[in-house]
Structure formats: structure tokens, C-alpha cells
Amino acid sequence: MSSRTHVLTPPLPLRAVAVAAVLAIFGAALIVLPAALRLPGVIAFLGWVLLGGAVALLVVASLSWRRMRVFAEFTDEGYLITGPGSQEQGSWAEVTKVTQAPTSLTIHHGPERRVRLVSRRGVTAEMVHLTADLTQRLDASRGYHALP
Template sequence: MSSRTHVLTPPLPLRAVAVAAGLAVVGAVLIVLPTALQSPAAVGVIGWVLLAAAVVLLVAAAVSWRRMRVVVEFTDDGYLITGPGSREEGRWADVTKVTQAPTSLTIHHGAERRVRLVSQRGVTAELVHLTGDLTRRLDASRGYHGQL
């Protein structure tokens, strides 16, 4: 087997996108309002501020969504998991047990050490592929080679 990389992504920040869209619409209306209704120019300035806030919110949501990804790399010898502010690695030979819940996997290294992978989006195709790949690699490290 060769190296394989899996990426677990968090849910899209739909609430932030909706708020940004609302701010953008209100801002656009306030920008046009002084020209259309002879309103004070200050209303247009408030509209530009709201439009800028919408753009900032949208960029912040996109950046945070991108940074919250968890990258899992499996090799023949072990695994490397990198996420926001964390790095975990282990060898298949040291894994004593793997437990699974509907949206998470826990890799046990003896009685003390545990590495937990959680899919914040629930059961996804990537989590299913990751689980299958982990099972195949762990079986191969034990000499099972697909025999059940």
C-alpha cells in the first residue's frame, strides 16, 4: 500500500454567510437611498460600512472554515493527523484497539494514550473511506491481508 491522505472538513459556516448576505443587502439599499430619496449622505456612509462589514465577515468565515480542516495521512507504517493547533502521529504496531462511534474514531495506544478523530459534519463519505482505509492498514500491519 502507499500513502493516502484524507481530509475531514467542518460544516460550512452557513449562518455567517446568511448574516453577511443580509448586511450586504441592507448596505446596498442604504448606499442607493441618498440618491433615490434625497436622504442625507450619512445614510450612504452607513451603507458602505455595512457592506464592508459583510465582506469582512464573509472572509473571516471562509478563513476559519479552511483552517479547521483535519488532515489524516496513512502510510504503511503508521499515521499522521494534523489539525488546527495539533499534530498526532502513531505507528500501526503500537495500536492496541480502534473504537468507533457514529461520528468518531478513537485509536488506542495501550491503556493510556488515545487519539480521537471527530467528524463535525456527521457521517460523511470521507469518514467512511477513512475508516475502511484505517481497517485495511491495521489488518495489513497484523498480517491479515484482507482475510476475515
């Protein structure tokens, strides 16, 4: 087997996108209204501020969404899990047990150490593939083979 990297992504920041859309609509309205109704230019300035805030919110939401991804690299010898601000690694020989809940996977290294992978999006195809790959590599490290 070769190395394989699985990427667990967080849910899309839909609330931030909705707030940015509302800010953009109000901002655009405040930009157009002073010209149409001969209102003071300060209102248009406020519209530009709201529109700029909407764009800034979208940029921050997309950057934070990209940075919250978790990368799980599996090799024949072990694994390396890298997330925002943390890194865990271990060998398959050290793994004593693997437990699974619908949205998480816990790799046990004896009674003390645990490495937990959580899918905040629920059960996803990537989590299913990650679990199958982990099972296959753990079985191979133990010398288990499928019966013909």
C-alpha cells in the same frame, strides 16, 4: 500500499453567510436610498460600512473554515494526523484497539493514550473512506489477509 491523505472538513459556516447576506442587503439599500430620496450622505456612508462588514465577515468565515480542516495521512508504517494547532502520530504496531461511534473514530495506544478523530459534519463519505483505509492498513500490519 502507498501513502494516502484524508481530509476532514468542518461544516460550512452557513450562519455567517446568512448574516453577511442580510448585512449586504441592508448596506446596498442604504447606499441607494439617499440618492433616490435625496437623504443625507451619512446614510450612504453607513450603507458602505455595512457592505464592508459583510465582505469582511465572509472573508473571516471562509478563512476559519479552511483552517479548521484535519488531515489524516496513513502510510504502511503508521499515521500522522494534523489539525488546527495539533499534530498526532503513531505506528500501527502500537495500536491496541480502534473504536468507532457514528461521527468519531478513536485510536487506542494502550490504556493511556488515545487519538480521536471527530467529523463535525456527521457521517460523511470521507469518514467512511478513512475508516476503511485505517482498517485495511491495521489488518495488513497484523498480517491479516482476506480469504479467497
